[in-house]
Amino acid sequence: MKIRHLAKAFTLAATVAAGPVLAADDEVVIGLSAALSGGAAGTYAAPAEGLKLYIDRLNEAGGINGKTVSLVIYDDQGDASRAASNGKRFLTQDDVQLIISVSTSATFAPLISQATRQGVPILFAGSVCPAETMPPAEPLLYCSTGFSSVHDSIAMVDYLRELDGDATVGFAAMGIPISRAGMEEAERIVLGADMKSAGVEIAPPGTADYTPFATKLIQNGAEAVLAWSPWSVQIRFFDALRKQGWEGNAFVGHLAEAELEMMEIKDPGLYTVGSNAMIFEDSKATQDLVAAVTESGVDLHPEAIVDGWLGGIVIEEVLGKLGDDTSAEAINAVMSDIEIDTRGLRGGSIKWTENNHFRETIYYRVYRWSDETGAMEIARDWKAYEVE
């Protein structure tokens, strides 16, 4: 149980209440549509907060190149219709130059359709990357997170082969398009690599009991299971497998909840494959992040805000390269040709080109719980994958 934090309330509420924001010359107006409340808030509220924290610090330090960032935050509750309204409001009322989305995949379509028409770029900074950001990328859509169902699947299968090339692999997906697409792609990769598949199990969103799904995977001979969906679903799948005495290895996406949960589950057979660094490593980058969170006094788990924090870094870099023209086109021009140092929170830089708004090279790391040390460990360090 987590008691809600009032400090956060005041800061966010104040921004929301400010109403229409008109851009001054030395100001860049950025709209943030985030699932601050509602069912998905458990995943997205923290990164949104992290992003805001980063921008606040930027502004306190005098902005970038003399420009301050005015962040307009609206809650979309992870709901498509609310996101559509937010998009309209950003574009017609607040005249934002850039939109950031930290929300569910359900909110992508409305935001994209609103923003692309107005020529305003969108940065997806907390969620899975929409396929439209990958080569051949649609103009205006960028993604700074490491989540991509297809690329995560490639990395998962690759690591799985290193670990046990003969394993029969089962796939656990949730009945939302993006998760299904990822796992079916993963199955194709597995079959293409001459490995055996135990099939893709898709659980509808209203699933009460994951046991029957797990049973089917086990009976199909799954020795390893890949899962890629919201954390709550992939972890329930994993629970259901273990409850039936299944002893194979499971590979799941590295989501914001992963680090804390894995430290609680303490199961060395549960691997996360993802592109973010974990906080327990205590690297320079994570130390900065933890220090910032502590200093702000906001009650947040540092590991949950990594993506938002990175979103802040991206904005800093983009605005740093921006000249006097702070229009949406100018921002888009900068974004479509930039390389951003992720300062150790990722394996390498984020490089965007005209054709690729995801990144040219993505680095994956694998984590798991180690029984020997009684702590989290890096199962395999950064490995680079080219994005084609």
Next chain:
Amino acid sequence: MSNTETGIGKIAPVRAVAKGDGGNRTAWMGLIVLLALVPLVASPFHLDIASQIFIAAIGALALMVLTGIAGQISLGHGGLMAAGAFTTGILYKETGAGIWITLPASVVAGAVIGLIFGLPSLRLRGVYLAMSTLALHFVVIYLGGEYEFASGASTGIFLDPPVIFGYELYDGQAWYYALFLLVAGTYWGCSNLLNSKTGRAWEALHANETAAEALGVQVARYKLLAFVITSGIASFSGALFAYYQSFVSVEAFTLFMSIQYIAMIIIGGMGSLTGALLGAIFVTLVPYCIEWLMETVPYLGLDISTASSASHAAFGLLMILFLVFEPSGLIGIWKRTVARFSSQSKKEGVQ
């Protein structure tokens, strides 16, 4: 016996569709002129809310006719809207069809689905019927999801603004006027129907099916007719929703949406078309009002992360309050207020 237990009869002591309702012609004209002037002063955000209200109003009018007038409860209203939105989205995506094809197609699709899901109403009543309409929701969402997935539209189907006589309907003001006209048209059409043989037949079968049948009303036919017509309208409003929001995805049509529509007709006042409009306004505004409260009264101890749950809770509470204390809804409150004022002014006139 049956009229109180099968129907929603007792919730609704008012019938506001008859002539008396629109009696004050100047007031209506004044209201219309006022509404027509709104876009000149409103911010784009407010226009967006108004447009959402208009779309909701069309859906609420349909549900009011089905449930409030004809007494057939439906929990599948969100599913019907999804059906309309998907018909439009799929037609547009697959064939690039224009609004003159997609909208009628959506109405027809809705009407056909309405016919199919109206069939159980010939055997089932009340709660059982509600449950069979719930199935409608799951079926439509399942089919829509399968299409989205099969067509690779993992984030949803995108729609370009509709083109009407060479004019692209995109601007917030243009949408406001277009939707305003459509709401007025729907209201007018529904009100005409209710003041005709068809509407009276619906009222009769709502009150007592056996008695209605003995008066010559072909109950089965009129029940199905109610389902077909209102489903067509609901589907139409779903298609408008798709165009207005420029996208279609299953995630936009939740079960909660169906409940919101039920809430609109309860809160507005069962049996009254004007009530449906009031309910649509009220229910659409609740979450915004909650957020506004949170912003302006920070000492409530609520923060933005609770916005959605707080408006959920408030919404449930309001529904309960209306059901328990004000079963005649907003329209009932309105009528009492009007009655009090007019009786007061009469008294004053006498003095």
Next chain:
Amino acid sequence: MQIVANIVVLTSLYALVASGYVLVYKVSRVLNLAHGELMILGAYLLVATSAGITSDPLIAIALTAVFSIIVGLSVYLLLMREMTGQPVLAAVLTTVALGILLRGAMVLIWGPQQLNVASMLSFENASVVLTDSIRVSTASLWLVICTVVVYLGLLAFLHMSRWGMRMRASGQNPLLAAQRGINLHTVYALAWTLSTFSGSIAGVLVALDSRLDVNMAVIGLKAFPAALVGGLDSLHGALIGAGVIAVLEVLLIHYVNPLLSDVVPFLVLIAILIVRPWGLFGTKEELNRV
């Protein structure tokens, strides 16, 4: 066969939840669509007690039982009592509203995150080996046991105890029951209390088995076809209805398309209702009353 075990567990879950629907419906003719939320509320109450009052899991569970009884009683006294005498549908819609209210309130209080209740209570949900090929979790084993106990208890209570008879009598003919001196309010309150109690048991066990978040109230919706297929006024009907739905769901997941497991139970429901509108084991007169 693991599948059989899965069916048994799922049947128990649906049956336990459906018993709550049947109890309230049988006695007061109200369909409680907030049952799923009340069920999850039971689990959250356990979270609250174990975090705030006691660290002993057994005492926490006992306290939760007491709280759930209080909740059930309050729902009747504060809300549903107002709806007696109102048309049935108004009462049903009130429960819909109650469900929404509870959902919002639970997120307000406990947040949207998924909670690992088992680890909060240091309950080890170990896998129990029944035979070589059948394993179930400890919590699901408890679920099956509790369902059996609850059903036996309810059947004995309804058919053997004085208050049970009164409950059945009130359901069959409230007017006559009232004339015979049965206090209908007491009977209704009892039904709501028992229903919330059995729902809470289901909620607690589900949460122990597979974590807890508000969206799990959807189990209430899924158990619903079970109650209707069997006949809303029949307890053993609910058991069999739960079996039908669970078999369908598990077989669909296993052999056909898991995505259909959301849709098909409702289609089966419609099919059965069209043939036998009062359910497989319900009483025929029910129809005129609904």
Next chain:
Amino acid sequence: MFDLELKDIELHFGGLVVLNRVSLGVRSGELLALIGPNGAGKTSIFNCISGIYRPKGQINFLGTSLIGKKPSAIAELGIGRTFQHAELIPRMNARENLLVARHNHVKSTLVEQWLRLPSARREEADHLAVVNDVLDLLSLSHLAHLPVGGLPFGIQKIIGFGRALVADPKILLMDEPSAGLTQEEREELAYHIDSAKNRLGIPMLWIEHDMEMVSAIADRIHVLDYGRSIGDGPPSEVLEDPEVIRAYLGTTQIAQAVDTAAAPLEKG
């Protein structure tokens, strides 16, 4: 020659015999009172004629068999009916309630109604005129704009009678129209029934407990007891038949008192 003729009607509910080989007929312009104690099967006969119950036997109306027809189809043949508990639509006003009964006379199509085309408007005005005439006839015009749910039960019964009249029926079935009415209202009702009969010249079938009214205006009486016919003839004859007196009249006063008192209560 009877306009409406029932032959050997048998009706069972489970093991219970409700009607046992009942035969009766009504002629044009004739007011036939159907009397008998509670539970004798009077309303059941109406429900058989209306097609709500499915009895064995024959029912013919103006040469058409009614057996197996749907109630709405039977109503369409011109069989008008009032109900024991009025069964009006509570939230509509009297005028609208009467308009409902014009259902089968409205010819405009759905589209015409929906768009309120001039044709539909003209037709609606015509039907409204018929309704207003009947309201005038029954002296109800001053109440016509009020929701009937709030009107006294007696008034509702008279509106119910008006609703049956307004359909231009070829036969009128009246189910205890006087139950729940005050003495004054009864006298008024008797006048309306009698004048309707004379004006319309149609057959009328009338279930009634008020023997005073029956002997005053009925042309003929048919007596039912426990689902059997036990008498048929002019009031003067039938009411003096010893069997009828034994079976029925002995209990009349009690039955009537109970009915009158219970009618409004049963309504809910």
